Amino acid sequence: MTDDELPELPRGIALAWGVAANPQRGPKREMSVERIVDAAVELADAEGIGAVSMAAVAAKLGFTPMSLYRYVSAKDDLLLLMQEQGTGLPPESHRALDGWRARLLALYQEQVLLYLRHPWMLSLPITGSPITPNSSAWLDASLATLDDTPLNAEERLAVALAITGHARWCGIVQAGYSEQARGTGLSPDEVAAREAALFDRVISADEFPALRRAIEDSVFRSASDPFRFAVERTLDGVxxxxxxxxxxxxHSLSDDWITIDPAELAGDRRLKEAQKSVREAEKALRAARKLERQALREAGERLAKVKKSG
Structure with missing residues (x-):
């Protein structure tokens, strides 16, 4: 593809960069892309992403849905612009820290905070590399922390993506606990205690021995941050x-991506039936092993009684 054949920017991305054509006519001068996005973000922060629709945003602003479409022509574009606003720019404070590790860890913490402030962002699908200004600024900041290291370009990107992944996973879990706390009226600590009690009720040492030991060690009631531990160990490896x-x-990066067979993606009927049979066989195997463990335990108890009585 030559420079003359570069693809046209999708409207949502063009709006994010401020290079989209303005509507030729609108209902009132008070209407703008910025006001539409502000209203949508306020709705999402208060009620979740499910509350956001073109009609709901229009009602919040006092206009008709058709008025919005002159500025934002599709809901997907609105979601993109909402994500861009929620993401914001990375803080400058991380630049003052000493060393790549401290700066990268600071960016990780700030990304987690983004998800806690705007948990609805976690519901938006990842459709590719960040192309909007703010998302690009975060990636640029992460890559820049590694400027003085001997890592090559591919390795720097891999590290940046790893830290972003850690932040997203932490955000997913913490936002989930916060949402459950809001829905139940319980505090996050009370939600964790209830979860631990449920685990304690259903997890047996016979079927899940390692998990049972973890429960008895009170891992689900621990105040320690397992996500911080994981990201620190990742940085140790880097x-x-x-x-x-x-x-x-x-050293070199592996070029072996995890992929799925095209036949599975195509939804082949015979393949689906075979996979269902495998799942049923695995379920039967788990049940048989559970019975085996139970029988072994009971046999051991009987043997112990015989030895004790003898």
């Missing part, structure tokens, strides 16, 4: 990798 590069060690 630091070790950088140290190896500085010793002139040779």
């Amino acid at each position: 630091a070790a990798y950088i140290a190896a590069l500085e010793r002139d060690a040779t």
Whole structure:
């Protein structure tokens, strides 16, 4: 593709960059893309992403839905602009920190806070690389933290994506607990305690021995942050990798992506039936192993009684 054949920017992305054509006519000068997005974000923050529709946003602004379409022609474009506003720009404060690790960890923490402020953002699908200004600024900031390291361009991107993934996963879980707390009236600690009690009720040592030991060690009641532990250990690995590069060690990224077979994507009927049979067989195997463990336990108890009586 030549420069003359570059694809046209989708309207949502063009709006985000401020290069979309303005509507030729509108209902009133008070209407603008910015006001529409502000109203939509307020709705989502208060009631969740499900409350956001072109009609609801129009009603909030006192206009008709058709008035909005002159500015934002599709709901997908509105969602993109909402995500862009919710994302905002990365804070400048991380630049003052010493070293790539501290700066990257600060960006991780700020990304988690974004999701806690706007949990509806976690419901929006990931459709590709960030192309909007604010999303691009966050990726640029993460890559810039690694400027003084010996990592190559591919490796820097891999590290940036890993930290972003950690932040998103942490945000998903924490936002879920917060939403459950709002819905039940319980505090987050009370929600965690109720969850621990439910685990304690259904998880047996016979069927899930490692998980049962974890429950008895009170992992679900612990105040420690498992997500911070995970991201710190990821950074440990990056630091070790950088140290190896500085010793002139040779490394390379794997080019083997995890992929799914095209036949499965195509929804082949015979393949689906075969996969269903496999799931049913696995379920039967789990049930048989559960019976086996139960029989072994009961046999052991009987043997112990015989030895004790003898």
